[in-house]
Amino acid sequence: MPLAGQVVGEGVRLVRPLGRGSHSVVYFAVDAEGQPRAVKIFEPHFAAHAERELAHGAGLDHPRLVQVLAPVTVEGRPALLLTYARGQVLFTRYAHRPALTFDRRAYLLTLAHLLGALGHLHERSVVHRDVKPENIIAEPDGSATLLDFDLSGPAGETFAAPTRMGTAAFQSPESRRGEPLGPESDLYGVGILLGWGLHGALGPQGVPPPPAADPLDPLLAALTEPDRSRRLGDAAEAREWLLRLAGLPY
Ligand SMILES: Nc1ncnc2c1ncn2[C@@H]1O[C@H](COP(=O)(O)OP(=O)(O)OP(=O)(O)O)[C@@H](O)[C@H]1O
Numbered sequence: 001m002p003l004a005g006q007v008v009g010e011g012v013r014l015v016r017p018l019g020r021g022s023h024s025v026v027y028f029a030v031d032a033e034g035q036p037r038a039v040k041i042f043e044p045h046f047a048a049h050a051e052r053e054l055a056h057g058a059g060l061d062h063p064r065l066v067q068v069l070a071p072v073t074v075e076g077r078p079a080l081l082l083t084y085a086r087g088q089v090l091f092t093r094y095a096h097r098p099a100l101t102f103d104r105r106a107y108l109l110t111l112a113h114l115l116g117a118l119g120h121l122h123e124r125s126v127v128h129r130d131v132k133p134e135n136i137i138a139e140p141d142g143s144a145t146l147l148d149f150d151l152s153g154p155a156g157e158t159f160a161a162p163t164r165m166g167t168a169a170f171q172s173p174e175s176r177r178g179e180p181l182g183p184e185s186d187l188y189g190v191g192i193l194l195g196w197g198l199h200g201a202l203g204p205q206g207v208p209p210p211p212a213a214d215p216l217d218p219l220l221a222a223l224t225e226p227d228r229s230r231r232l233g234d235a236a237e238a239r240e241w242l243l244r245l246a247g248l249p250y
Pocket residue numbers: 018019020021022023024025026038040066082083084085086089130134135137147148149150
């Protein structure tokens with residue numbers, strides 16, 4: 001049966017596919033009160049990802065984070081009812097142009113919102129572990145929402161075997177080594193995003209190319225420091241630094 005038109009949970013109607021990830025397909029939906037929602041439907045063998053996303057996304061309450069509202073089931077598959085993030089996936093928006101050259105103010109606001117969202121997660125000792133342009137949705141003015149908590153977990157979480165979390169181009173060196181991750185590992189991903197915005201390229205091994213002269217260069221260097229013990233690891237401090245170097249009022 002087609003998923004569009006089906007009613008799931010407490011009167012939530014699936015409308016159309018919004019996106020697809022490696023663990024799920026996500027539908028735009030409308031709830032019983034007429035509120036726009038998203039429903040993330042996992043493949044049955046990714047049930048553990050749904051549980052992880054519910055565990056770490058349910059208690060969040062920040063305007064720049066998608067909120068996990070409730071678990072639902074769609075045709076026997078585990079699924080989650082989420083708040084809907086308006087806008088365009090960052091990767092699509094900036095696929096063909098360096099964001100900081102062509103759309104500087106909007107992209108800086110996106111990074112500031114991303115750092116605000118990460119600060120909220122980190123205050124709760126949760127690490128996102130998959131900061132990348134596919135997991136950020138931005139409105140035309142740059143206002144942004146961070147989504148996808150199915151790899152998230154407590155800072156310093158260990159696994160039975162070394163586990164490489166995240167997406168190659170945005171992975172910190174410690175993540176590539178399979179070490180437990182902390183807030184500084186998420187900030188490395190923000191650094192790669194900043195480098196992508198400045199240079200329009202991710203560079204080899206996910207490390208941005210040598211920075212051209214830009215007021216944001218010191219922040220780029222602090223966020224992409226390979227040694228995690230020397231890297232800038234505080235999202236609020238990074239946000240403050242970003243706004244100061246960029247000369248932004250917000
Ligand atoms: N709450 C939401 N509001 C709007 N769009 C969303 C929402 N959640 C997900 N999407 C869309 O669905 C896509 C896939 O979502 P998500 O990244 O959470 O899936 P995933 O299976 O965990 O992906 P992966 O692990 O490969 O990153 C997103 O890139 C986005 O386009």
